[in-house]
Amino acid sequence: LQALDRLNLTLGDVRDVFEPYLAIFLTAERQFDPAQVGIALAIGNLAGILAQTPIGAVVDATKHKRLLIAIASAVIAMSYLLIINISAFPAVLVAQVGIGVAAVTVIPAVSAISLGLVGQKGLNQRVGRNEAFNRSGNAITAVVAGILAQITGLAWIFYLLILLCIATIVLVFQIRDRDINNTTARSGHSQTTGNDLLHDRPLQVFSLAVFLFYMANAALLPLLSQKLTGGQQAAAPSGFISASIAVAQFTTIPVAAWAGKAADVWGRKPLLLLAFAATTVRAFLYAFDTDPWFVVWVQTLDGLSSGIFAVAIVVVVADLTQGTGRFNLAQGGIYTTIGLGAALSNLAIGWLASTAGFSIAFFTLSAIAAIGAFWLWFAMPETK
Numbered sequence: 001l002q003a004l005d006r007l008n009l010t011l012g013d014v015r016d017v018f019e020p021y022l023a024i025f026l027t028a029e030r031q032f033d034p035a036q037v038g039i040a041l042a043i044g045n046l047a048g049i050l051a052q053t054p055i056g057a058v059v060d061a062t063k064h065k066r067l068l069i070a071i072a073s074a075v076i077a078m079s080y081l082l083i084i085n086i087s088a089f090p091a092v093l094v095a096q097v098g099i100g101v102a103a104v105t106v107i108p109a110v111s112a113i114s115l116g117l118v119g120q121k122g123l124n125q126r127v128g129r130n131e132a133f134n135r136s137g138n139a140i141t142a143v144v145a146g147i148l149a150q151i152t153g154l155a156w157i158f159y160l161l162i163l164l165c166i167a168t169i170v171l172v173f174q175i176r177d178r179d180i181n182n183t184t185a186r187s188g189h190s191q192t193t194g195n196d197l198l199h200d201r202p203l204q205v206f207s208l209a210v211f212l213f214y215m216a217n218a219a220l221l222p223l224l225s226q227k228l229t230g231g232q233q234a235a236a237p238s239g240f241i242s243a244s245i246a247v248a249q250f251t252t253i254p255v256a257a258w259a260g261k262a263a264d265v266w267g268r269k270p271l272l273l274l275a276f277a278a279t280t281v282r283a284f285l286y287a288f289d290t291d292p293w294f295v296v297w298v299q300t301l302d303g304l305s306s307g308i309f310a311v312a313i314v315v316v317v318a319d320l321t322q323g324t325g326r327f328n329l330a331q332g333g334i335y336t337t338i339g340l341g342a343a344l345s346n347l348a349i350g351w352l353a354s355t356a357g358f359s360i361a362f363f364t365l366s367a368i369a370a371i372g373a374f375w376l377w378f379a380m381p382e383t384k
Contacts, residue, residue, distance in 0.1 A: 001117060001126075003174035004110075007069075008133035010167040011106060018161055020245065021145060022083070023222040025154045030087050034226055038350015040092050041222060045343035047100030052336055055101070059108045063182045065116075068109045070169045072102035077165035080158040104339075116180035131310060132253055139249035146243060203320050203330060205379045207337045209272070212372030213309065214341030216365045217279050219349040221245070221302070223365075224286055224295060227358045244299040251303020252310065259311040267384045268316050269376065275305040275312070276373035280366050287362035319383035 019041055026032040026040060059065060079095035079102070086092075110130065118126045141160065148156040221244065263271055282301040285294075313334060321330045345365075353361040 003171060003176075004114065004117065005129070005133050007168060007171045007175065008110070008130045009137035010164045010171060011110070011134055011137065018157070020221045020225040021149075021154065021157045023225045024228075025083075025158075026092065027226050029154060030092075032089070034223075034350045034354040036089060036350075037222070037226060038219075038346045038348075038353075040089075040096055041219075041350070042343045042347035043093050044096035044100035044103075045218075045339050045346065047097040048104040049336055049339040049343065051101040052104045052339065053332065055105050056108055056332055059105075059112050065109045065113050065180065065182075066172045066175060066177065069106055069113075069172045072105040072109070073165040073168040073172075075099075075102040077162040080161055084155050084158055113175065113180055116182060116184050117175075119181070119184055127314075131256055135249045135253050135256075139246045142243075142245035142249065146246075200320065202381055202383065203317075203333075205375070205381075206316055206320065207334060209372055209376045209380060210309075210313065210334055211337045211341040212368055212375065213276060213279065213305075214338045215345045216283060216369035216372060217302075217305065218342035218345040219361075220279075220283055220286065220365060222346065223349060223353060223358065223361055226353070228292065228295075243296045244302075247296055247299040248302040248306065251300050252307040255304055255307025256310050259308045260315075263311060263315050264384070267382050268312055268319065269380060269382045271308050272312055272316075272376055272380075273373055275308040276369055276376060278302075278305040280369040280373065283362050283366035283369060287359045287366065316383050 023037050023041065026037050027034075032040070059068065062068065075098045079098040082095040083092055111127070114126045114130060141164065145157040145160055148160060224244075259271055278301040282298055282305075285298050314331075317330050317334055349361050349365060352364060
């Protein structure tokens, strides 16, 4: 369990922590336009979407879950080496495919190892502990990355990630294989089919709400990093992006702990509405003012919305699937929806920014979040 704590510290979040730096790097040093950057970010998300279901089946079937994490970490490291050393747009796309597939391998493998170590009764507390260590590691990584960008240049941010991948490979094998109950790690042995989930209206409503949230949220920080960069060398803006990521990550830690309790006191729906409201305001403010220190302050809203959603997705899906034996199936469907929303966000908003300007793109993201809030308010029942 202590080895699992250390492992979570080194698991750098590719999408939330390193994508904004990748957007800066591709804009400033590779001279890609916003549409190309959007395509590059979207292709990684799309690769993850396509791989998510078969990877989940592999994680369930194999007893070598530690090896899966090690292989995925190696793929991420090699992919970033490719991005750093080869400037051709197709090479970046190939690397992003590798990163996308590897990223969706690590998450279920860590969850399965956690379940195999502590069992169903200890899972809630263990997942919360994983989240706390992971967010803390992300925040520290963001600060170190910002310092590296100032001193040595943008490419060293990705060398930092490569070092984290190497540390992950070492640390994952410190978890003793004999301590993992592989039968428990698979969980949910339901023999029933999940076709009726497709006709579960509350789950459909929630899936669309989640899609709209990530459609509004995913492109915000990468788009902001491009606007701050302005297509020029970006060591100074990268420092503010590092601060922005760190602020969001540190904010998420107490918010997630609070949201777990508030979900029982307030209900699930008010928390979700608060997350949508925070994202709506955040995107709207970015359209008007991108003063770097103002950006850092506004990022507390990202920590608020992300912390709520980290808890609410699990809680609401558990509510809606209680007694069905299909919790993991529904979770898989929701996370596929998240991937679709994030991919479309980067692709469409990147194109919109390149054709209509950054302000219009930010206003559009704000409007999408507002539409999501209205949809949730009118169509989603309280699931508590």
